[in-house]
Amino acid sequence: MKKGISIWSFAPAPLASAFALAKDAGFEGVEVALDETGEVSLTSTEGELLAVRRTAADAGIALYSVASGLYWQHWLTADDAAEREKAKDIVKRQLDTAAALGADTILVLPGCVNAFSDPERIVDYAAAYDRALEAMRELAPYAEGVGVSIGLENVWNKFLTSPLELRDFIDRVGSPFVGSYLDVGNILANGYPDQWIRILGERIKKVHFKDYRTAVGGLDGFVDLLAGDVDYPAVMRALCDVGYDGWVTAEMIPAYRHHTSAILYNTSYAMDRILGRR
Numbered sequence: 001m002k003k004g005i006s007i008w009s010f011a012p013a014p015l016a017s018a019f020a021l022a023k024d025a026g027f028e029g030v031e032v033a034l035d036e037t038g039e040v041s042l043t044s045t046e047g048e049l050l051a052v053r054r055t056a057a058d059a060g061i062a063l064y065s066v067a068s069g070l071y072w073q074h075w076l077t078a079d080d081a082a083e084r085e086k087a088k089d090i091v092k093r094q095l096d097t098a099a100a101l102g103a104d105t106i107l108v109l110p111g112c113v114n115a116f117s118d119p120e121r122i123v124d125y126a127a128a129y130d131r132a133l134e135a136m137r138e139l140a141p142y143a144e145g146v147g148v149s150i151g152l153e154n155v156w157n158k159f160l161t162s163p164l165e166l167r168d169f170i171d172r173v174g175s176p177f178v179g180s181y182l183d184v185g186n187i188l189a190n191g192y193p194d195q196w197i198r199i200l201g202e203r204i205k206k207v208h209f210k211d212y213r214t215a216v217g218g219l220d221g222f223v224d225l226l227a228g229d230v231d232y233p234a235v236m237r238a239l240c241d242v243g244y245d246g247w248v249t250a251e252m253i254p255a256y257r258h259h260t261s262a263i264l265y266n267t268s269y270a271m272d273r274i275l276g277r278r
Contacts (some may be wrong), residue, residue: 003028
């Protein structure tokens with residue numbers, strides 16, 4: 001497996017600095033994110049994205065995935081049709097961005113029934129399912145056209161909360177370019193990562209490594225790798241059993257911390273232990 005780090009794990013800095021730090025800390029790649037503004041954004045030109053790609057290559061860093069936090073504001077499952085179209089446009093832009101950067105996968109939230117980003121908004125579950133399925137069936141040919149896969153992340157959105165449901169949803173989309181972006185830390189709120197891995201199997205496009213203490217709960221429950229309740233030996237056995245040998249990406253939360261760079265080095269070491277490199 002290949003060892004990556006999410007750009008969200010870094011304190012705010014130019015991408016060149018983040019790439020250099022990631023390389024020094026022992027990571028092989030970085031998962032960048034599509035934002036409203038910035039170096040990788042909705043308004044970035046192809047030339048600007050190619051410059052980012054060259055910067056990463058010069059640092060010895062692979063760009064293999066593009067995430068986005070924009071789906072917390074723009075839901076593919078929203079009651080408002082205009083918002084749903086906006087969300088689909090973001091997916092297409094994200095796919096184009098990934099293709100320009102040389103990445104083969106994007107991380108997409110399939111939609112929300114409810115979310116911490118807008119706790120007063122609730123969407124009917126059945127309507128959310130139909131809208132998300134329609135959107136993915138519409139977007140799958142676009143993904144295939146640019147050669148980039150859509151990975152649907154399991155998040156705290158009160159939607160697709162079971163591995164069986166997510167498996168069947170992906171199968172109903174019916175495209176090899178739509179699969180799972182599995183976050184093992186997020187699963188602990190209502191399940192067991194190794195069970196999800198075995199159920200989703202070859203549908204898994206990419207994997208997020210996080211750790212979580214269930215006794216704490218909420219967003220404060222996320223902790224450093226190997227400091228929480230994720231059974232990483234079981235996770236690794238399951239990933240090996242289903243034949244997964246792609247990227248595993250650490251997604252840390254540095255916003256409330258000091259000494260972010262130290263967290264990155266500790267994370268790299270922890271990932272090496274998880275992957276059996278130390």
